[in-house]
Amino acid sequence: MAKIIAVVNQKGGVGKTTTTVNITAALKNLGKRVLLCDFDPQANATSGMGVDKNTASPNVYDVLINGADPKRAVVSTKYGDVLPSNKALAGAGIEMIAIENREKLLKNALDSLSDGYDYIFIDCPPSLELLTVNALCAAHSLLVPVQCEYYALEGLSDLLATVRLIKRGLNPHLALEGVLLTMFDSRTNLSLQVAEEVKRHFPGQVFATVIPRNVRLSEAPSHGKPISAYDPYSRGAEAYRLLAEEMSHT
Secondary structure: OOOOEEOOOOOOOOHHHHHHHHHHHHHHOOOOOOOEEOOOOOOOOHHHHOOOOOOOOOOOHHHHHHOOOHHOOOOHHHHHEOOOHHHHHHHHHHOOOOOOHHHHHHHHHHHOOOOHEEEEEEEEEOOOOOOHHHHHHHHOEEEEEEEEEOOOOHHHHHHHHHHHHHHHHOOOHHHHEEEEEEEEOOOHHHHHHHHHHHHHOOOOEHHHHHHHHHHHHHHHHHHOOOOOOOOOOOOHHHHHHHHOOOOOOO
């Protein structure tokens, strides 16, 4: 049975996709069986794992809306397996409204794959609509990337309110895996202040590993590779390696 973790924060640009791709690859390097479920219509995690988002078929949209077999949709890569996304997913929220038990569509798909993996990571879209609700219903826990910049905590209260609603009605066992500080620059007071503030808000729930600002991390996706393959000796690669070790010990 896989541990299913949703990587979620409705703010864009906080490092959700970067984290999903690189933690998948880092855990694979530790010998774990890992699946990345790309649940963002932009499909950046799909291409970040070296999978062509325009030709991958069937994809997660076909699984949810057209009843495709999830096992047929999974693409194996040397960095981990991928359940790919594409832009058709952007309209899925509206199409789901007519489907019975629409909040559980992703859960049903991932449950059928769960036995083959140790971890399944869901890269969520930057919003709190039905796709994210599906991800939160499917997940055992959530990993929340928070960038070390102004307004870092803004919007987190909305996310936590959504999580409370889902725990009350749809997924009572949903837990917080941890808060991950991203884009950390130890040379700035701001990064240090934000880190302190986040730790104050989430005592004992912030990962010890911090993801630094790192040019190589932002270059890697355009090469269709996680950082561990693009530049294994970079600070970014080292950080995700440490995060994978930290997660696999919990």
